[in-house]
Amino acid sequence: MSYAQKNVTSEFALRDSIKPIDIDYSKIRASKKQKIIFGARKRKLHRIRLLKNTIIIARLYRTPGRVIRILNLIRKRRNSLAGGNNVYKVVSIANKHFWRINIPAWESPLFYMFLKSELHRLEPHNYSTHRLTLTYLAITKKCPLKCEHCFEWDNLNKKEKISTANIDTMIENLQSIGSTNIAFTGGEPMLRVNEIISAIKKYKDKSAFWVLTSGFNFTSENAHALKSAGLTGVVVSIDHHDSYQHDIFRMSEGSFRDAVTAVKYGIENDLVTVISTCITKVNATREYIDEFMRFSKDLGVGFVQFLEPKPVGHYAMKNVMLKPEQLKLLEEVFLSYNKEAEYRDFPIIVYHGFYQRRVGCMASGNRMVYVDTNGNFMKCPFCQNKKGSLLDENFESMINEMNTESCSDFGSFV
Numbered sequence: 001m002s003y004a005q006k007n008v009t010s011e012f013a014l015r016d017s018i019k020p021i022d023i024d025y026s027k028i029r030a031s032k033k034q035k036i037i038f039g040a041r042k043r044k045l046h047r048i049r050l051l052k053n054t055i056i057i058a059r060l061y062r063t064p065g066r067v068i069r070i071l072n073l074i075r076k077r078r079n080s081l082a083g084g085n086n087v088y089k090v091v092s093i094a095n096k097h098f099w100r101i102n103i104p105a106w107e108s109p110l111f112y113m114f115l116k117s118e119l120h121r122l123e124p125h126n127y128s129t130h131r132l133t134l135t136y137l138a139i140t141k142k143c144p145l146k147c148e149h150c151f152e153w154d155n156l157n158k159k160e161k162i163s164t165a166n167i168d169t170m171i172e173n174l175q176s177i178g179s180t181n182i183a184f185t186g187g188e189p190m191l192r193v194n195e196i197i198s199a200i201k202k203y204k205d206k207s208a209f210w211v212l213t214s215g216f217n218f219t220s221e222n223a224h225a226l227k228s229a230g231l232t233g234v235v236v237s238i239d240h241h242d243s244y245q246h247d248i249f250r251m252s253e254g255s256f257r258d259a260v261t262a263v264k265y266g267i268e269n270d271l272v273t274v275i276s277t278c279i280t281k282v283n284a285t286r287e288y289i290d291e292f293m294r295f296s297k298d299l300g301v302g303f304v305q306f307l308e309p310k311p312v313g314h315y316a317m318k319n320v321m322l323k324p325e326q327l328k329l330l331e332e333v334f335l336s337y338n339k340e341a342e343y344r345d346f347p348i349i350v351y352h353g354f355y356q357r358r359v360g361c362m363a364s365g366n367r368m369v370y371v372d373t374n375g376n377f378m379k380c381p382f383c384q385n386k387k388g389s390l391l392d393e394n395f396e397s398m399i400n401e402m403n404t405e406s407c408s409d410f411g412s413f414v
């Protein structure tokens with residue numbers, strides 16, 4: 001029997017060993033929900049934000065002509081991004097407002113750094129900016145799960161390459177050029193929770209920190225310690241609202257219970273709590289997505305992120321890409337849940353594919369980079385060509401070079 005055949009056989013055996021388990025939602029549902037602001041209150045916040053943004057623009061660009069030109073450029077940018085389809089909601093957590101998951105809390109110093117950085121891209125000014133909006137930092141190869149769609153599959157559970165000192169060096173390097181958000185991923189980053197906590201304590205003033213987790217080890221104590229250290233948010237992967245289907249997808253009995261429990265602790269500790277879900281070919285139906293959104297609303301999260309499956313990692317060589325009509329459905333769902341009054345108290349849907357197909361990709365060293373479990377830059381988790389190491393002293397020029405190559409699927413956002 002070949003290695004590949006043995007692997008398939010052992011995956012079938014593992015799948016057969018997973019049994020449905022009872023979930024007592026009354027014990028794992030959060031005691032509160034993240035607040036979704038819609039309608040007149042959202043419009044009022046929006047107007048105040050615009051006014052304050054205009055004051056910042058006037059301070060940066062000084063002359064009325066430049067200010068008017070920048071305001072026009074912003075209007076055009078917004079129209080090209082969303083085509084008039086703006087998100088009509090904001091999430092409010094502990095009196096902080098979150099428009100999107102990668103835009104820092106409004107109002108906060110990091111929000112104004114984000115704004116200045118975006119303005120600098122439109123028309124350069126002389127004030128300090130951040131080179132990156134978001135860096136995914138994969139800090140461990142270890143993971144107890146075996147997910148169907150894992151993009152780090154080929155590195156999983158091999159010998160660790162990244163030391164504690166490396167984590168600090170990588171964050172210091174990122175902050176030397178500016179990374180507004182840094183998201184710890186892996187493998188399962190919660191296996192290195194103590195190192196994450198100490199890194200956040202040291203570096204939280206210059207970046208907002210996130211943890212991307214399956215829910216493993218996201219205990220009440222760890223959630224509390226992460227929040228106390230300064231963590232901004234947690235992104236929990238849940239790939240089906242049915243516990244058994246999720247456990248099968250993740251090849252781990254009990255993984256659904258861990259994930260939903262992580263959501264509870266995220267919400268109860270006032271972390272921005274996001275459910276990230278891979279919409280597979282089988283699940284890309286309106287009926288399934290509506291049910292998934294009801295489930296997410298019931299859990300009380302502020303955001304749900306849709307991911308499209310790509311033939312990378314564990315999905316390599318598999319026919320997993322969504323069909324055009326399924327992509328169209330995701331876009332319709334994205335627009336209706338974020339805009340229509342009927343869905344006013346549902347979480348905000350985050351769907352990068354909607355924007356990528358219209359204006360190009362914001363990864364590839366443009367605003368985002370992915371750093372894998374060896375410390376190497378990739379354009380994104382799905383474009384896995386090594387482009388250099390974040391531990392190398394020339395890392396910035398490597399990011400800039402990567403940016404010139406642009407995204408092969410979507411082209412680059414400018």
Ligand code: SF4
Pocket residue numbers: 143144145146147149150151152153186187188214
């Ligand atoms: S997708 Fe994440 S949780 Fe699943 S096996 Fe890969 S690293 Fe582990």
